[in-house]
Amino acid sequence: MIEDIVDLELPVAERLVIRRNRLQNSTPLSTTKSESTEKLPRIAIVTGVHGDELEGQYVCALIAQKVQAEFARLRGIVDIYPAINPLGIDAIERSIPYLELDMNRYFAGEQERNDSYIAHMTDSVTESLAGADLVVDIHASNIYLREIPQIRMDRNTAERLLPLARLMNVDFVWIHEAITVLKSTLAHTLNSRNTPTLVVEMGVGMRITPVYCHELVQGIFRVMTHLGIWDDPDPSPVKVPIECKEGEVSYINSPAAGLFLPAVEHWIGVAQGELLGRIVQPLTGEVVSEIRSPGAGTVFTLREYPVVMEGSLLARVFTAAPELTK
Amino acid sequence: MKTEVIYRLASMSREDYQIHGYRFGSGKPRVAIVAGMRGSEAQGLYVAAKLVQYLKQNEQAIASGSEILVIPSVNPYSLNTVHRLWPLDHTDINRMFPGYSKGETTQRIAAAVMEAVQDYELGVNLTSTPHPGKHVVHARIHRLGTDSVEAAVAFGLPFVHEHEANPQETGSLNYNWQIWNTRAVSLAGGRGFEIDEDQVLELFHGVLRFLVVQGVLPKNVVPVEALPLQHRHSRVVQDTDICVVTTPRAGIFSTRCRPGDSVQAGEVLAEILDPHVGEVRYEIRSPITGTAFYVYRAPLVYEKMIALMIV
Known part of the structure; x- marks a missing residue:
């Protein structure tokens, strides 16, 4: 059933609509409980808060296809929200077009609103998600960085979220410190309202990485089985993710401006001092800098967009697992 | 210097x-x-x-x-x-x-x-x-x-x-x-x-x-x-002293109100017009008597945008 979660008038012959597809099977898993008294378990797949992130679009399509193809296995509700920022997706803009505001900084209900239609959208989305057994908010990095499939959480939520994250078939779970500006994200708002929400980061902006999408879909069905939403007596095994804490990540920021040409593959083990890439100046051809790994570890974030300035992030290296290679 | x-x-x-x-x-x-x-x-x-x-x-x-x-x-x-x-x-x-x-x-x-x-x-x-x-x-x-x-x-x-x-x-x-x-x-x-x-x-x-x-x-x-x-x-x-007036409709935003103007409660400060047929979709009135602190100023307005702030 396709429902409009938000329906706002736009100035010229159009409406701004945020849609969800609710796939629901009311047949209870246990025959001893009455259907009418049992609250159906619910998972929500959310993506497109940032209009330039497309990996989640394909994940939504794959989930909708599989649930409908094997509908008899469904034991609860799967809600699919592919486009929280529909105008941004259409305009290939990360932010909300026109006001140029990052929608994922406007989910905290208590703050001053820059514009009330954004508050209306974020509040309506939050209300419709609150109470789900699990929300998966799928992000695709940005156009600058390529990320290995990973789940990020702040350490205050780790106790509750880690057991679910371990089922998601991702390579990496990053447990970071609580950050003030992230208090107004969709995930923080839902987690603080007691609705468990996992943030997935994978791939790169404006592109689809099919292998990552298929892996994540496998993990989502595994967690649905765990939550009693999907009937699979023999679920396929999932990857055991590397769990990483803040102190185990080295950030490599560019020391110079130019074109960044990587010398390593993404998600590969590197030795201390190993060449990660070069910065070249196109006007002269000069190699202005050679970028080397500050320690042994695994490159889990790698610069995708070639133009850099001093400070641009080039790579993140997880330094607690030196030997991993793909 | x-x-x-x-x-x-x-x-x-x-x-x-x-x-x-x-x-x-x-x-x-x-x-x-x-x-x-x-x-x-x-x-x-x-x-x-x-x-x-x-x-x-x-x-x-x-x-x-x-x-x-x-x-x-x-x-x-x-x-x-x-x-x-x-x-x-x-x-x-x-x-x-x-x-x-x-x-x-x-x-x-x-x-x-x-x-x-x-x-x-x-x-x-x-x-x-x-x-x-x-x-x-x-x-x-x-x-x-x-x-x-x-x-x-x-x-x-x-x-x-x-x-x-x-x-x-x-x-x-x-x-x-x-x-x-x-x-x-x-x-x-x-x-x-x-x-x-x-x-x-x-x-x-x-x-x-x-x-x-x-x-x-x-x-x-x-x-x-x-x-x-x-x-x-x-x-x-x-x-909390700022009275925020939002738009219940979208369309062409027509106003002569300027920030700093004194406004009366009930006074029509702006109109939202249908962009194809020109009819007035909504008249925005000031809910209070005061001063216009902020006035929306772009040709087109969405539903639920801030049209005015009055103090």
Whole structure:
């Protein structure tokens, strides 16, 4: 059933609509409980808060296809929200077009609103998600960085979220410190309202990485089985993710401006001092800098967009697992 | 006047990015004035330029033992491309404070600005809001315990907006100045990417008035319009004092109301028109009698946008 979660008038012959597809099977898993008294378990797949992130679009399509193809296995509700920022997706803009505001900084209900239609959208989305057994908010990095499939959480939520994250078939779970500006994200708002929400980061902006999408879909069905939403007596095994804490990540920021040409593959083990890439100046051809790994570890974030300035992030290296290679 | 380059960065394709600072007087760091942090903030740039010109001509009048620093444009790259945010990654320098000298580009810029301005007793940021409309000229401060109200009223502008910082605003220069014990005031007004000559003069005179009240400039050198007279009382408003009027319909936004206008309860201040057939979809009336603090100013408006703020 396709429902409009938000329906706002736009100035010229159009409406701004945020849609969800609710796939629901009311047949209870246990025959001893009455259907009418049992609250159906619910998972929500959310993506497109940032209009330039497309990996989640394909994940939504794959989930909708599989649930409908094997509908008899469904034991609860799967809600699919592919486009929280529909105008941004259409305009290939990360932010909300026109006001140029990052929608994922406007989910905290208590703050001053820059514009009330954004508050209306974020509040309506939050209300419709609150109470789900699990929300998966799928992000695709940005156009600058390529990320290995990973789940990020702040350490205050780790106790509750880690057991679910371990089922998601991702390579990496990053447990970071609580950050003030992230208090107004969709995930923080839902987690603080007691609705468990996992943030997935994978791939790169404006592109689809099919292998990552298929892996994540496998993990989502595994967690649905765990939550009693999907009937699979023999679920396929999932990857055991590397769990990483803040102190185990080295950030490599560019020391110079130019074109960044990587010398390593993404998600590969590197030795201390190993060449990660070069910065070249196109006007002269000069190699202005050679970028080397500050320690042994695994490159889990790698610069995708070639133009850099001093400070641009080039790579993140997880330094607690030196030997991993793909 | 001493001119210096506060920060410099190379670019692959453009001339080096540079932040220029202009120092006047000598001694104790009294007042830092920062403008042009976003590409939309040309009005603040203009006010700062007028201040540099004025202070250059009147440097000998600055109270002895007082130093003033003016940074007219933190962000020439965005001003020159008429782009509100940082061109390469669309981040906002004014959300990156206190900055990080080993971090991302705009974190480094914020760290350099913070280092240059953090020891000043008083901080003034000529800034803007992201609203697509026009504000009256006002001083804006955060409620942080440190008392900036006294500093804010010294500008003698019509309003002081005492505003509670939201999570993102903890990354602003104003907020971080106050963390480091600088009494900080932001001056806002107008609309992004535009200059209103009357507001420029009002802000310019406001800053001169502030410098007189702070004892940094003597009364006899400032224009008579900038003298701190008794009757120039700012009205201090809190977030909760601002009556926000939103649009229940979308369409062409038609108004003759201007920020600063006195408005009556029930008065029609704007109309929303059907963009194809011209019929009035909605008449926006003022819910209260007061002053228009903000008026939406773009040709087209969405449903549930802020049309007006009345105080």
